[in-house]
Amino acid sequence: xxxxxxxxRHKITKRGQNVTFRCDPISEHNRLYWYRQTLGQGPEFxxxxxxxxxxxxxxxxSDRFSAERPKGSFSTLEIQRTEQGxxxxxxxxxxxxxxxxxxxxxxxxxxxxx
Amino acid sequence: xxxxTQPDIHITVSEGAxxxxxxxxSYGATPYLFWYxxxxxxxxxxxxxxxxxxxxxxxxxxxxxEFKRSQSSFNLRKPSVHWSDAAEYFCxxxxxxxxxxxxxxxxxxxxxx
Numbered sequence: 276x277x278x279x280x281x282x283x284r285h286k287i288t289k290r291g292q293n294v295t296f297r298c299d300p301i302s303e304h305n306r307l308y309w310y311r312q313t314l315g316q317g318p319e320f321x322x323x324x325x326x327x328x329x330x331x332x333x334x335x336x337s338d339r340f341s342a343e344r345p346k347g348s349f350s351t352l353e354i355q356r357t358e359q360g361x362x363x364x365x366x367x368x369x370x371x372x373x374x375x376x377x378x379x380x381x382x383x384x385x386x387x388x389x
Numbered sequence: 390x391x392x393x394t395q396p397d398i399h400i401t402v403s404e405g406a407x408x409x410x411x412x413x414x415s416y417g418a419t420p421y422l423f424w425y426x427x428x429x430x431x432x433x434x435x436x437x438x439x440x441x442x443x444x445x446x447x448x449x450x451x452x453x454x455e456f457k458r459s460q461s462s463f464n465l466r467k468p469s470v471h472w473s474d475a476a477e478y479f480c481x482x483x484x485x486x487x488x489x490x491x492x493x494x495x496x497x498x499x500x501x502x
Contacts, residue, residue, distance in 0.1 A: 317492030374487020380433040
């Protein structure tokens, strides 16, 4: 078990470009979460999947953001028309079983929009 | 709405001294509470959690936390801090559905020799 894996670890993009991040959860974990963390803040919830179904989305997830989890395995988070305010660390986490079980976090993807 | 407050942004403790990091939460029912640690370049790691039962919870790395409902607090403690404990610590509460964590802003711990 290699833990939650995120790719890329770092991404620099120009404003207006689209970016996509990938998260590979711990195998057999049915729950997957995306969070965003900016400097000096704690992680903020973005969205949650149970298997392939996206069951919850934060109001932070604007129309420019879309997340998928095809086949209930890996997940992708896409940001269209990036803005400087999107610069942050994007964290993925996964867990198994019922709600409130331990969530295991990946190391994150740091996005810088220039 | 649920929320978490960590009043201390930055704390410095001497190596070998005791540590207490404060956490206050706002929640209408019995909360599910967590403490995570984040070291540079590392993902968030769960130190301990409280769901119910004994209000004193033991975690990894010698940490413990005490749930006090009357004070809406869940403070993290360690009797003797090691230099490797220098990191950022986050308190979190689960939302009512158990589908998301609500984090505080974190406390940065520095350890002096």
